[in-house]
Amino acid sequence: GENVEQHPSTLSVQEGDSAVIKCTYSDSASNYFPWYKQELGKRPQLIIDIRSNVGEKKDQRIAVTLNKTAKHFSLHITETQPEDSAVYFCAAITYNAGNMLTFGGGTRLMVKP
């Protein structure tokens, strides 16, 4: 089955700096890669996603890149703000295989004001 590894497990940045979180996946058939933000005690909230036919996607301060050959994808947050502090999870899914999301271990991002 799919295995998703995520690094780093914790990341502390100064407000205004950029943050990068990296994930690797094992199943070359995986074709959809969402990122979720989870604040303490709350639901995972989809913040951006990328499909396997796209190499990069951007939404305001958030961008995701995908390298299918290397089987890794990354989340980039620019101009970080204190409200970006949360746990971020990457995930991978292989459609037509039950649609199960396989999550990475999570990255606790702390943005210091």
Added chain:
Amino acid sequence: EPEVTQTPSHQVTQMGQEVILRCVPISNHLYFYWYRQILGQKVEFLVSFYNNEISEKSEIFDDQFSVERPDGSNFTLKIRSTKLEDSAMYFCASSETVSNQPQHFGDGTRLSIL
């Protein structure tokens, strides 16, 4: 914006008892899921459900677990005889279709087994 809703928000149950966790997926969504998250750990897939039958299930989803769509709006997860290790946050999610559509999560039910 439509949301997945879950009830109850917190369930406390004695070990060995049955629990039913309830979810109302987003109305035009066709695929439904249950995930769980043990405190401090990552989210783990339990089961996916489509067209009134299980599409995929993980190793966690053993014979103690079952899912049902009893009517046109609810989607339930039943744990027949709870164990201490079932204590976790259980999230329901739904997606519009099969292909490349995001899964939207509910707020979760915190299940505490005593």
